[in-house]
Amino acid sequence: MTIDDFNADSDWQVYRYVSRDMNDDEAMAFEQRLADDLALCEAVAEMQLLCDAVVAVETPPATPRRSQRLSRAGALWMTVAAVAVLAVTVWLNGPIEPQSGEMSHGVASTSDAVRVLSAWSSLQDVDTESDVSTCDEEQLNLGPEQVAVPDWMLAAVVIESVDEPEGLPAEMNERQGADAL
Amino acid sequence: MPDPPPGQLDAQRWSDWYLGYASRLRAFLYSVLRDHHLADEALQATFAKALARGGEVQAGSERSWLFQLAYREALQIRRRSQMEQRNRPLVVETRNLESPVSAEEELSRQELVQQIQDALRELPVEQREVVRRRIYLEQTFQQIADELSLPLGTVLTRMRLALRKLQQVLKSQQ
Numbered sequence: 001m002t003i004d005d006f007n008a009d010s011d012w013q014v015y016r017y018v019s020r021d022m023n024d025d026e027a028m029a030f031e032q033r034l035a036d037d038l039a040l041c042e043a044v045a046e047m048q049l050l051c052d053a054v055v056a057v058e059t060p061p062a063t064p065r066r067s068q069r070l071s072r073a074g075a076l077w078m079t080v081a082a083v084a085v086l087a088v089t090v091w092l093n094g095p096i097e098p099q100s101g102e103m104s105h106g107v108a109s110t111s112d113a114v115r116v117l118s119a120w121s122s123l124q125d126v127d128t129e130s131d132v133s134t135c136d137e138e139q140l141n142l143g144p145e146q147v148a149v150p151d152w153m154l155a156a157v158v159i160e161s162v163d164e165p166e167g168l169p170a171e172m173n174e175r176q177g178a179d180a181l
Numbered sequence: 182m183p184d185p186p187p188g189q190l191d192a193q194r195w196s197d198w199y200l201g202y203a204s205r206l207r208a209f210l211y212s213v214l215r216d217h218h219l220a221d222e223a224l225q226a227t228f229a230k231a232l233a234r235g236g237e238v239q240a241g242s243e244r245s246w247l248f249q250l251a252y253r254e255a256l257q258i259r260r261r262s263q264m265e266q267r268n269r270p271l272v273v274e275t276r277n278l279e280s281p282v283s284a285e286e287e288l289s290r291q292e293l294v295q296q297i298q299d300a301l302r303e304l305p306v307e308q309r310e311v312v313r314r315r316i317y318l319e320q321t322f323q324q325i326a327d328e329l330s331l332p333l334g335t336v337l338t339r340m341r342l343a344l345r346k347l348q349q350v351l352k353s354q355q
Contacts, residue, residue, distance in 0.1 A: 011341075018212045034213075038244065041249075043204070044212050044213075045209035046351050047206070049204070049290075050347050050348065052315050052349070054317060057297055059317070100292060
């Protein structure tokens, strides 16, 4: 079958018009037929619908949004940020009394420190595949003995000890360098 | 309910015409105008005139009348658009997004897509590959022939056979 045979085929002509394979003269001549040839108009409409459907079939669907999952690094950064805010809040709550040769630390109550440490523990133990807000309540009530506390947190939280005359409180000295309570 | 003015189409018939022909008219207008916004504009103009003068159309001949009307609207809009482009060559082209369609048209379109998908699966692999490359990837037939190491006539024949089978799907849907 030659190219001329193809071009004589009416359906093929319709496809060539719809797909813009015709040159300007051919297209103009074809369109003049459209003016009073209903069958040709409908053939053009059908071919356009067919081509649009083929494109729709072949176009890959939009990638569905993956479910939100926190990476472990992301969870840790959130934890650090939350604890840092807590630590600053605790630090600002009490009077700051700079000691000579010592860094100034905020003063916090024992219960506040325990709450901070508990929260740290619970956040570390949370399954990173699930929403943080669905943490089991029991995890939030862990006692301090089950918590591994980083040194920088210990430095940010000072247990008040009114009887300590100089330097850091005795309890702080005991905890420094400790990996766990 | 008062009768519509002479020549004007009543609301029910107008609605029937729209549901029955809008989808195909839009496809026809797009193939002439190559622009979804202009095609939609022409479609709206067509049905506005159908409302104003469609009451005089004999029952059974509305299809022919609508296509002729749509074609004239398309030519008019194309002439105007070409004049505007000549006068404002620096107008930035906006994205040619499809105009929103009615729920019925969208449902009909989705059904057609599903049928075409099924029909494509039934095509011989070599025909389907030519169709995919030509229509979806917009390769020329010569490019397809070169990449598949086939004679041009073979590529054209495969395309023609595939189109014939796919057209049968459309006809069966009517």
